[in-house]
Amino acid sequence: MTGKGASVVIVGGGVTGLSSAWWLARAGCDVLVLDKGIVGWEASGRNGGGASHYHSPLYAEEQRLWPLMDDLLGYPTEYRRERVIVAMSPAQLASYHKMAANFNALGYAADHIDSRQALDLAPLVSPQNLGGIHVKFGGHANPQRTVQAYAWAIQDLGGKIIQNCAVTGFQTQGGKVTAVDTAQGTFGCDAVVVAAGPQSSMLLEKLGISLPLAAARAEMIVTEPAPLMAIGGVDGNGLYGRQTLRGNLAYGGGPHEWLDVSATGPAARPTTPLMRNLAKRVAELLPSAAHLRVIRSWAGIVENTPDGRPVIERFNSPSNLTAATMSGVGFGLSPASGHAIADLVLEGQCSFTDLSKLALGRFADLPSDWREQRGWVAISSAGS
Amino acid sequence: MPPNFDGIDRAAINGKLPRPERTVQVLIIGAGPAGTAAAISEAKSGAEVLLVDENPVSASLMGLDTPLYFGGRMTTAVQRQERMLEQIFASNPALEEALDLGVEVALATYAWGAFVNGPGLAAMPQPVVGLANEERAWLVGFDKLILATGARDIPLAFPGWDQPGVMGAGGFAALVERYDAFAGRRIVVLGSGELGLKTVSLARAKGLEVVAIVEALPQAQAMVGSDLADIPLLTGQVIHSAYSGLNGVERISVGPVGGPTRELSCDTVVMSIGMAPAVELLNAAGGVLVLDSQRGGHVPLLTSQGATTLPNVFVIGDSAGLGTPQDSQSYQMAWMRALLGVGDEQVIVCQCEEVTRADLLGVQPPNYLQRPEKLAGRDVHTLLADGPINQDQIKRLTRACMGACQARRCREQVALTLACATQSAPIPLAGFRAPVRPLPLKVLADWDEAAAMTAGWDVWFGIPSQWVPYVDIGTEREAAQMVTFSEDPA
Ligand SMILES: Cc1cc2nc3c(=O)[nH]c(=O)nc-3n(C[C@H](O)[C@H](O)[C@H](O)COP(=O)(O)OP(=O)(O)OC[C@H]3O[C@@H](n4cnc5c(N)ncnc54)[C@H](O)[C@@H]3O)c2cc1C
Numbered sequence: 001m002t003g004k005g006a007s008v009v010i011v012g013g014g015v016t017g018l019s020s021a022w023w024l025a026r027a028g029c030d031v032l033v034l035d036k037g038i039v040g041w042e043a044s045g046r047n048g049g050g051a052s053h054y055h056s057p058l059y060a061e062e063q064r065l066w067p068l069m070d071d072l073l074g075y076p077t078e079y080r081r082e083r084v085i086v087a088m089s090p091a092q093l094a095s096y097h098k099m100a101a102n103f104n105a106l107g108y109a110a111d112h113i114d115s116r117q118a119l120d121l122a123p124l125v126s127p128q129n130l131g132g133i134h135v136k137f138g139g140h141a142n143p144q145r146t147v148q149a150y151a152w153a154i155q156d157l158g159g160k161i162i163q164n165c166a167v168t169g170f171q172t173q174g175g176k177v178t179a180v181d182t183a184q185g186t187f188g189c190d191a192v193v194v195a196a197g198p199q200s201s202m203l204l205e206k207l208g209i210s211l212p213l214a215a216a217r218a219e220m221i222v223t224e225p226a227p228l229m230a231i232g233g234v235d236g237n238g239l240y241g242r243q244t245l246r247g248n249l250a251y252g253g254g255p256h257e258w259l260d261v262s263a264t265g266p267a268a269r270p271t272t273p274l275m276r277n278l279a280k281r282v283a284e285l286l287p288s289a290a291h292l293r294v295i296r297s298w299a300g301i302v303e304n305t306p307d308g309r310p311v312i313e314r315f316n317s318p319s320n321l322t323a324a325t326m327s328g329v330g331f332g333l334s335p336a337s338g339h340a341i342a343d344l345v346l347e348g349q350c351s352f353t354d355l356s357k358l359a360l361g362r363f364a365d366l367p368s369d370w371r372e373q374r375g376w377v378a379i380s381s382a383g384s
Numbered sequence: 385m386p387p388n389f390d391g392i393d394r395a396a397i398n399g400k401l402p403r404p405e406r407t408v409q410v411l412i413i414g415a416g417p418a419g420t421a422a423a424i425s426e427a428k429s430g431a432e433v434l435l436v437d438e439n440p441v442s443a444s445l446m447g448l449d450t451p452l453y454f455g456g457r458m459t460t461a462v463q464r465q466e467r468m469l470e471q472i473f474a475s476n477p478a479l480e481e482a483l484d485l486g487v488e489v490a491l492a493t494y495a496w497g498a499f500v501n502g503p504g505l506a507a508m509p510q511p512v513v514g515l516a517n518e519e520r521a522w523l524v525g526f527d528k529l530i531l532a533t534g535a536r537d538i539p540l541a542f543p544g545w546d547q548p549g550v551m552g553a554g555g556f557a558a559l560v561e562r563y564d565a566f567a568g569r570r571i572v573v574l575g576s577g578e579l580g581l582k583t584v585s586l587a588r589a590k591g592l593e594v595v596a597i598v599e600a601l602p603q604a605q606a607m608v609g610s611d612l613a614d615i616p617l618l619t620g621q622v623i624h625s626a627y628s629g630l631n632g633v634e635r636i637s638v639g640p641v642g643g644p645t646r647e648l649s650c651d652t653v654v655m656s657i658g659m660a661p662a663v664e665l666l667n668a669a670g671g672v673l674v675l676d677s678q679r680g681g682h683v684p685l686l687t688s689q690g691a692t693t694l695p696n697v698f699v700i701g702d703s704a705g706l707g708t709p710q711d712s713q714s715y716q717m718a719w720m721r722a723l724l725g726v727g728d729e730q731v732i733v734c735q736c737e738e739v740t741r742a743d744l745l746g747v748q749p750p751n752y753l754q755r756p757e758k759l760a761g762r763d764v765h766t767l768l769a770d771g772p773i774n775q776d777q778i779k780r781l782t783r784a785c786m787g788a789c790q791a792r793r794c795r796e797q798v799a800l801t802l803a804c805a806t807q808s809a810p811i812p813l814a815g816f817r818a819p820v821r822p823l824p825l826k827v828l829a830d831w832d833e834a835a836a837m838t839a840g841w842d843v844w845f846g847i848p849s850q851w852v853p854y855v856d857i858g859t860e861r862e863a864a865q866m867v868t869f870s871e872d873p874a
Contacts, residue, residue: 038777045780057854074758076749098867102853144780145749151770152762163771216396216845217504223825224788238841245752246737246783253843255397257507267503268670271818273401273514273523275497276830277837283825290829293822295790299504308850309857328845357857375393379506 005188006032006160008345009180010195011167011203014044015143015331016324017195018150019338020345022073025157027346032187033154034180036166036265040147042197044331046269046300048220048240048252049146050233051332052083052138054103056310057353058336063108063137065335074156075149078142078245084113084121086132086236088284093130096236100133109136122234124226124286132236140233140242143331150334166264167196169206176320177207191320191345198261198303200325207318211311212363213303213325214376215261219271220252220299221278223292237285239278249289251282258371259301260378271297302328305363306370312337312358314344394839395846397507402834404512407525408434408488411513412532413495413665415439418701419532420478426530427485434524435487438494438821439562440468442518448789450822451662452558453537455551456632457652461565465492468563475562493517496828497818498529498669500694505670511696513665514818521828528696531666535659535680535702538796540720543727544626545653546735549633553583553656560586568652572636573597574623575656575719577605577710583656584612595650598623598638600722605710622719624726626653641725658716660796662703664820666692667813671699675810677713679705681796682813713810720800733801734794736787744798745805747781768806775799775814785814788822 008024010017013035021031033039051066053059065072066079087093103110113121114131121134151161162184171179171186179188194203198215205211225247232243241251254277259266275297283290305311305327312324322344326337340350371377410426412419415437423435438451443463446454461467469491473479483489497514501507512523537552539545549568553575559566571592573583576599587594596616599605603619624637624645636653639645660681667673672685672693683705690698706712729742737750746763748755767773775798778784784798785791791798795814803809819828830837844850848866856862 038771038774041777055851055853070754070756074756076753076756078753095867102865106853106855148777148781152758156758161770224822235843238843240843246750254841255395255400255837256845257397257505258393259504268505270499270502270505270670272397272499272505272507273497273512273830274397275818276514276521276828277833277841279825280829280831280833283829290826291824293788293824294819294828295788295822296817297819298817301504304845304847304850308845308847309852328847328850357854372391373389375389375391375396375398379398 004185005179006030007189008191008193009034009187009189010193011180012194012196013039013151013161013163014042014195014197015040015147015150015334016326016337016341017193018147018154019334020193020195020341021154021159022150022157023338023342024345025154025159027342029346031154031159033159033161034165034167034182034187035161035163038163039151039161040144042265043300043302044147045144046220046298047143047331048250049140049143049242049331050240051140052135053329053332054106054108054138056333057355057358058333058340061336061339061352062333066139066141069335073149073153075145075152077146077149079139080141080232081137081139082231083135083138083140083233083235084118084132084231085135086118086122086125086234086285087130088126088128088237090130092236092238093132096133103135110134111136121231122229124229124288125234126285126287138233142244167203172207172318175317177318191322193341193345194321194323195341197325198301199263199265200303200323202261202263204323207321209315209360211323211325211360212306212366212370214258214371215301215303216256216258217269217299217301218252218256219274219278219297220250221275221282221294221297222248222250223289223294224248226289226292237281239281239285249282249286249292251278253281254278258376258378266301269299269301271299304328306366306374310358311360312340312355313360314348393846395842400834400837400840401507401509402523403509404523404525407510408432409527410434410530411524411526411528412436412530413513414532414534414701414703415476415479415489415491416532416534416701419530420476420482422530422532422700423482423487424478424485427482427487433487434490435482436490436493436495436515438492439472440465440492448822449555449792450789451536451792452555453539453552453793454555454559456548457551457567458559458563459565459567462563471564472562494821494823495665496521496821496823498665498697500669500697502670502694516823516827519827521823526696529698531697531699531703532701533662533665533703535706536662536792537655538658538660538716539655539793540657540723540797540800541731541733542623542625542723543731544628544633546732547626547628547632549628549651550626550653551655553579553654554659556583556654557586560590566590569593570595570650571652571654572648572650573654573656575599575605576608576617576619577715578708579659580656581606581608583654584615595648596638600719605715622722622726623653641722657719658712659706661705664816666694666697666699667816668818668820669694669697671697673813676705677711678708680708680712716796717800717803717809720797721804724801724804733798734784734787736789737783739782739784741801744778744782744784744801747778749781750783764802764805768808773802773806773808773811775802775811778802779814790820790822
């Protein structure tokens, strides 16, 4: 280690980078998190807070950890267990039942519920609902509280966080990253983690690694508080979302806009009249709340790999580089993704699950026009 | 195994956002003096003009102190829309002229958003403004948009400020002049600048009693004419508390900070310390603001022709900047500092979310959350050590400014309080986001959704391979798991 750096420098203070730093600090490692802005300012502080991504190899660990997080971090995350997913159309019901079958096949209990049971669990839902599923695991937390909890917990363990400090490049020697460059100087390191969300590909490119990512904007709305439902994690009708402990209904879903990413991050994160389509679906799903006022909308930028699955990998060259993109769904998984990344940094492999199918190598034969093939390209200003 | 891609992402926003119901040549938001005059002049030059104003706003929004700080001092007259409409025409004779010139006037109509393509957004088929009444919302396109949305109140907290009868100069002027529906009789005016004196003369013209003018600074901030000589001018003093009965404020105590107080009997306290240009629509649409203390705070960045940084969007009147002779920011700061010297740490700063001064400066979570021991070691100073104070970050932690009034009652004073506590003025503006009026879900909703939106709706990105359970990846089960959660529109 040289200069004013740390044993491990983490590029990106979203939930992925913060959780990694926290796990490393817990292991006694000297860590430094660098973020171009404020911790959790991008997707990590703008998401739905959902923590039910059963398809992931990190899921079991995530489920083990969430109920412990408030105590482990020492700060509240507002984590709440369980979800109710309510259908308003037969097609929705069929797809939710299919999800339940998947959950149960993996050993996570999810019951079918009828219309009446849905109303009991979530009294704001429409009496016209067609039933749905009650997911007995999973849950949701407050993203904004969670990012700050990670950050504070890192500091409590002696880790350092420098905000408003964008990483612009790397110094390498002997097949290793020896330092990261920023406008505020160079920070030496023994190992580096890149968890810079949409900016990760540009950063890794500087190290000769091609990480295919496409970024898009996703929008959410929130209402004034409603009476608290027994289970706050109520979605369905094409929406994801949660009721906060204050009672606000925060929901997202629907179309995304593909964007071109810049190295300095988004110049703006605008919302659109899509908020009206979200409002419609929330009012249909929860008609007893339809009189509640929408008080804000917001948008966040999420990056996706070509198959929509994460990349979490410790590289061979540079050999002390670990990088992660959670590809769209990284908030709920963050307690586990950080654990996995810390393992990779310290031991070279994940101690609790297999991650081999998430290695970057799967995109080796990706055609260069993969974004165009999928239609994952920014709308050209000429066409608008 | 690779799916067949056809170059189209059916779940993307492309082509899904609807065109507006109609497009007008000139759309003007705000039918105050500036907006009405602009409507008249545009109409005279032959343009098709739609002039929109939210007044009369619904009684329930007034109860949320939206758009002005009405402080619960309206009479029941505000519930009779007919009368209020008449009153609006009576108080603004130029509206008749506008109508005669063919201007279409839409009253009781909220402008809740403006949407134009710009950084991070290219999906809008054309620039639009979102409008709504009490029943429904709709979009209107424009060739030219003129924002004449006036100014907002800047309330500052003191013990008892959350009681009915404490209001802002803008709310007072609206109730007295525009609505003729002010429920008070005896007022105390806080602030002796131009705004304070305007409040005083309005009150006098209405035959209201002005009990006193209170000024935190040692001298009056504007020339107090001899006609006001009979009104006690209490300089170097602040309000210490407002005491309320069944109908709100009954009396207040005033005096120097840390000094003896005396009581004044009154039913209303009109805070006339400052107003802020109403820039919500512009800011939410991506228009650039600058901080200009001589123009009243955060104001639109304008060319000499009044053009904003958004194409074909102009701002005029008070929303373009207030011609305050004073350095508005230092004056507000001086008042804030003085008021922080009265009352204890339990004074509520954010009424909607019941955030106290102590919670704000301690960056503590709301009461329904546990406050573990470690939180005691965190406050605004430890955050400051991490980087410049950011009001939106503190909002996330404390919930100050997160409530249903959309921070109308606390945005500026939270910034001032943070600035006082950390000696780091000015705190950057906390951003505005649509809807800039709090509208019910069922009103905002697009009940007439475009078919393309319905057909391409997915709960997330609609990437078939994303949700394949890990165990199934690379097995023969994978293909069957390649589904999106899209609804079948049929
Ligand atoms: C509207 C919306 C809803 C969502 N809902 C959910 C949900 O319900 N559940 C769920 O699990 N996920 C959800 N997500 C996805 C989730 O938010 C993200 O997957 C997750 O936050 C990714 O975290 P991250 O730390 O990997 O990336 P980010 O949050 O993007 O963090 C990356 C960080 O890197 C920093 N950075 C970038 N470049 C540099 C640089 N050069 N130098 C220094 N720092 C840099 C950025 O400032 C940023 O803070 C949602 C996302 C959005 C937008």
